[in-house]
Amino acid sequence: MKKILIAGVVVLVAIVIAVFALLPGNKENQFNQVVDHEAYVISDQARTLHSSLAIGDLHADTLLWHRDLLERGTRGHVDVPRLIEGGVVLQVFATVTKVPPALNYEENTADADQITGLLIMQRWPLRTWGSLFERARYQAQRLDEAARRSEGSLVFIRTRSDLEKVLEARKKGRAAVGGLMATEGSHALEGAIENVSKLYDEGFRMMSLHHFFDNELGASLHGTSKADLSDFGREAILEMNRLGIMIDVSHSSEAVVTEALEISSTPLVVSHTGVHGACDSPRNLPDDLMRRIAAGGGLIGIGYWDGAVCDTTPAGLARAIAYAVNLLGSEHVALGSDYDGATSVYFDTSELAALTQALLDEGLGDEDIRAVMGGNQIRFFRKYLPTRE
Ligand SMILES: [Zn+2]
Numbered sequence: 001m002k003k004i005l006i007a008g009v010v011v012l013v014a015i016v017i018a019v020f021a022l023l024p025g026n027k028e029n030q031f032n033q034v035v036d037h038e039a040y041v042i043s044d045q046a047r048t049l050h051s052s053l054a055i056g057d058l059h060a061d062t063l064l065w066h067r068d069l070l071e072r073g074t075r076g077h078v079d080v081p082r083l084i085e086g087g088v089v090l091q092v093f094a095t096v097t098k099v100p101p102a103l104n105y106e107e108n109t110a111d112a113d114q115i116t117g118l119l120i121m122q123r124w125p126l127r128t129w130g131s132l133f134e135r136a137r138y139q140a141q142r143l144d145e146a147a148r149r150s151e152g153s154l155v156f157i158r159t160r161s162d163l164e165k166v167l168e169a170r171k172k173g174r175a176a177v178g179g180l181m182a183t184e185g186s187h188a189l190e191g192a193i194e195n196v197s198k199l200y201d202e203g204f205r206m207m208s209l210h211h212f213f214d215n216e217l218g219a220s221l222h223g224t225s226k227a228d229l230s231d232f233g234r235e236a237i238l239e240m241n242r243l244g245i246m247i248d249v250s251h252s253s254e255a256v257v258t259e260a261l262e263i264s265s266t267p268l269v270v271s272h273t274g275v276h277g278a279c280d281s282p283r284n285l286p287d288d289l290m291r292r293i294a295a296g297g298g299l300i301g302i303g304y305w306d307g308a309v310c311d312t313t314p315a316g317l318a319r320a321i322a323y324a325v326n327l328l329g330s331e332h333v334a335l336g337s338d339y340d341g342a343t344s345v346y347f348d349t350s351e352l353a354a355l356t357q358a359l360l361d362e363g364l365g366d367e368d369i370r371a372v373m374g375g376n377q378i379r380f381f382r383k384y385l386p387t388r389e
Pocket of ligand 1 (some may be wrong): 184251
């Protein structure tokens with residue numbers, strides 16, 4: 001009897017260990033996919049242009065997943081080796097902290113959350129289980145820890161000089177990429193204004209106001225109220241401006257974006273989106289708001305997933321980018337992949353030359369391609385990142 005009991009316990013422990021070891025990978029494979037495709041054919045012209053680019057991507061959710069950023073992964077879309085292979089010098093990492101289960105672009109409440117189960121399964125520390133703030137903080141600490149282990153291949157970007165360091169290393173032919181922290185939805189502030197500076201101290205240099213539901217700052221584009229900024233939202237924007245944290249209005253309601261345009265002293269970023277003219281999706285802000293953001297000096301990052309651009313092939317993405325360039329001017333259009341954001345894409349970040357090829361095929365000139373792929377992102381961060389930690 002005793003032997004059976006011991007055997008039972010051993011089997012149970014083995015099952016629990018197997019579940020914790022295998023489930024995170026299975027879960028990610030289910031969410032972050034690369035569509036099967038033949039190897040992309042890249043012309044000599046595209047290859048030469050691509051290798052001269054310094055690429056910047058305004059949005060990836062990689063830190064949510066159970067992978068070592070420094071190792072080339074067999075799942076998902078982004079890690080340091082693949083970023084370097086793709087020619088990326090600047091990757092913004094956003095921190096997803098709460099996601100309603102029945103996700104949609106029209107109307108979500110904040111009642112339930114599917115991140116809690118995921119992070120318990122991934123053995124995140126106890127402090128993150130009940131705190132959105134701690135979930136954001138932990139993801140920044142993961143980037144910091146990876147940067148420290150990387151021997152210079154991953155630089156945590158907190159200041160302008162950090163960015164210059166990466167650009168300089170790249171010029172000298174050294175493999176290096178910069179990572180910049182952003183929130184995805186500032187419910188991570190948990191309604192406390194002092195948490196803006198606490199997250200700044202953890203290295204956050206961009207904050208998106210919303211994700212899929214209304215929060216303490218005001219209304220999401222996909223929430224229930226469609227209202228404007230709350231008093232806390234206004235106060236938070238001014239505090240972000242004061243500290244040198246850039247403001248991302250992806251997922252914010254039209255009323256919030258309109259008001260943020262008026263009160264923010266720095267231009268707005270829409271880190272990951274599409275444009276209506278290329279993809280008439282409820283995920284995308286109206287063209288006139290996009291034009292106002294661009295006219296204010298802002299950046300619009302075009303995403304690689306179907307809800308933003310409808311056609312996610314390299315050619316489809318190139319069409320969406322060309323449309324945005326015509327609408328907004330090439331100096332305001334950027335890349336905002338939404339890699340590892342529960343997205344299915346046609347190429348991971350190591351295969352970005354396929355996009356350079358598609359932009360050439362679409363008829364964009366070299367200088368426009370250089371601007372959209374990263375020149376704009378680098379100019380923007382050079383201007384608005386703080387000079388000191
Ligand atoms: Zn998003």
